[in-house]
Amino acid sequence: MSARSVDLLVIGAGPAGIAAATEAAGLGLSVSVMDEQSRPGGQIYRGIETASPKRLAVLGKDYAAGRSLTESFRSSAAEYLPDTLVWNIGSDRSVDFSRGGRAQQMNPSAILVATGALERPMPIPGWTLPGVTTAGALQILLKSSGIVRDNCVLAGAGPLLWLVATQMIAAGARPAAIVENLPRGRIVAGLRHLPGALRAREYLFKGLAMIARVKAAGVPVYANATGLAIEGSTQAEAITFSSGGRQHRIETDAIALHQGVVPNQQITRLVGAEHRWDAAQACFHPVLDARFRTSADSIYVAGDGAAINGARPAALQGRLAALLIAEDQGRRVGTERIRRLQAGIARDKSVRPMLETIYAPAPEILAPADSTLICRCEEVTAGEIRSVVDLGAPGPNQIKSMLRAGMGPCQGRVCGLAVAQIIADRKGETPEETGYYRIRPPIKPITLAELAAYAPDEDAPRAASGDAAA
Amino acid sequence: MVPSRARRIEEVRTISFEFEGLAVQAQEGDSVAAALTAAGIVDLRDSPVSGAPRGIYCMMGACFDCLVEIDGQPNRQACMCEVREGLVVRRQQGRAELEL
Structure with a gap:
């Protein structure tokens, strides 16, 4: 059995990945997309293909906008491999993956990593108790299954916390409270970046509207909260914190934590790409050149896996990366298209300095x-x-x-x-x-049965996975 | 405390599976983790270190806190497995035994 070759393998079927695959396939590249989920959309558009009109209404128009992306992707010539786990990438870009209980190999000429973001860890006392989830988890329950939890306390800070609150309210499950751990002075500090942010003012209007909607719904908002802790023995029973000079205790068995999102580094670390620490965002980024290239040969990154910018610029980056990859592979690509995509990305990014200043993680979480x-x-x-x-x-x-x-x-x-x-x-x-953990294959646990069924091309040069020094 | 009842905002086709011997109603397209959450089940396993109970956390396959045993196979991520009629799901207690 010989491992297949493709011009481009895209890892991740979120906005960056599917936009890139659609674009690259349109330019005549042979493209495969591997994703761990069963349907395209990533976490931001999770459940977009199956969501009912009611769910679409609750989740809002920015979510519904994902449908055109998945539709274009489905009708493109790109090969889609859902329920597929990439667990190793060799120095020769040979990709080991598992699908349907069997480990296999593929040899792409280029790889676009579009694995998006993870929620930042928010370690506080009691955060491992059942009943405590991330805010993203609460949103995934709603997006993928139409499930809400009543009387939930949302704790932490970031645009997603307000978005989840408004979606819960729209779904008829008003949160019991918002406990915002934003340190004092952050809004004022953020206003310094207001003039730049006005280039993409729709984000600001959306944010202000979300906060207004939550307050209008009568959700108690505890500002500048510190000393967050969760009590409980076998499950969450209460959240305690200080706010407004007083100690508070809210009894609840459902708490959703959020402290922003950060790039998912697993694959870019696995391939040994160079990363840089971003002090303002307190996270690592893979180092990219202007053509989305990492320091690892022919491995590219687009979307929130490179740096957090959100869904819309992620899709634009995916398209642009596809054009540049096609160019790197000797295809002719229109320069006007490239310029327009670059301008669109720059415009969307203009809101980031303000958001990043306001929502940098709270010192006590770090x-x-x-x-x-x-x-x-x-x-x-x-x-x-x-x-x-x-x-x-x-x-x-x-x-x-x-x-x-x-x-x-x-x-x-x-x-x-x-x-x-x-x-x-x-x-x-x-x-x-x-530095950071050395990420080694398999990057997610796989079964011995999957490995036993593994039959990569015998002639192909073997991956660097055997190179387990240090 | 007002308990945080989990519920659904709409109904689709119902299927049924088993968790710890109890029949659980799920809906087509649910992950095992979502179906258990909707059924009010939050305690999915014991941590292999302290034995403390754990439940869902990230719902996107990253945290591995929702590990359960599905149809006899341990260490399955409940949030990454779609519910099917008749699945037999059990809490995972401590580390999974390796059967050879």
Whole structure:
């Protein structure tokens, strides 16, 4: 059996991935799209193909706009491989993946990583109790299954927190409260960037309208909350915090946390691409040139996996990346189209400095108390990480060896940034100097049965997966 | 406390499966995790380290907190598996046993 070759493999079927695949297929490239979900749309347009008119109305027009993207993708010549897990990429770009219980291999000439964002870890006491989810999880329940939770407390900060609140209200499930942990002074600091942000003012109007709708619905909003903690023994029972100079305790068994989203680094780390620490956003970005190229040969990134900009610019970036990849592969591409896409992306990005200033993570989330669990899988606390740093552990990989943090099934997806930040702060350096977990294949657990069925091309050069040094 | 009843805003075709011996009604297209949430079930497994209960967290396949046993196969992400008629789902207790 020989592994298939394609001009372009797109990993991820969110807006960036499907827009790129549609565009590249239109230019005559052979394109495959692999995605872990059963239907296209990613998390932002999750359930878009199956959502009822009622669900579309509740979720709003920005969500409904995703349908034209998935329709164009479905009618394109791109091959779509849903329910497919990419678990290794070799230095020769050979891609190992599992589909239908069988491991297989593909050899693309170029790879576009469009794996989007993850929610930033928000480690507070009690965040592992059943009943506590991310705000994104609450939204996914609504998008994919039309499920809402009544009397939910939304805690944290960020545009998504307000969006989820308005969608819950529209669905008839008004949240019990919003506990916003935005530090004082952030709005004023953000106003400095208002003139630039006015280029994409519709985002600002949407944000203000969301906040107004939540307040008009009578949802109590606790501002500048600090000391957030969740109580409970076998499930969440209450959230406690300080706000307005008083200590509060709200009894609830449903709490959704949010502290912004960050690029999903698993694949760009796996291929050894260079990453840079963004101090303002407290996250890592893969380093890209103006043509969306990483430092790894013929591996590109578009969308929120490169830097957080949102769904609309992600789709524009996907299209632009496809044009540039086609050009890199010797196709002729119209320069006017490239210029228009670049202008559209720049316009949408103009709102980011203001949003990033206002919604940078709260300092207390970046510096959790010693007793707070950081690694949910292996139950490692902030204090344990700090004490191993004091013993001389230089970075996340040593913390992983000594404490198993990041060694559980999530492989650091949830805790990675928190662990890097805690180590860096303890050592008095930047997370750029501290570094990040070394991400090794398989990047998600696969079964021995899947591996047993693995039959890659015998003649093809083998992946760097065997190169497990250090 | 006012309990946070989970409920559906619309009805589609109903299917049924089993969780810990109890019949659970789900709807076509639900993930196992979504169907259990709608049924008010939040405790899906015990952590392999402390034995503390865990439930859904990210619902997008990243956190692995919703690991359950499905039709005898342990370590399945409940949020990534679509419900099918007659599935037998069990809580996962601690680490999955490796059967050879």
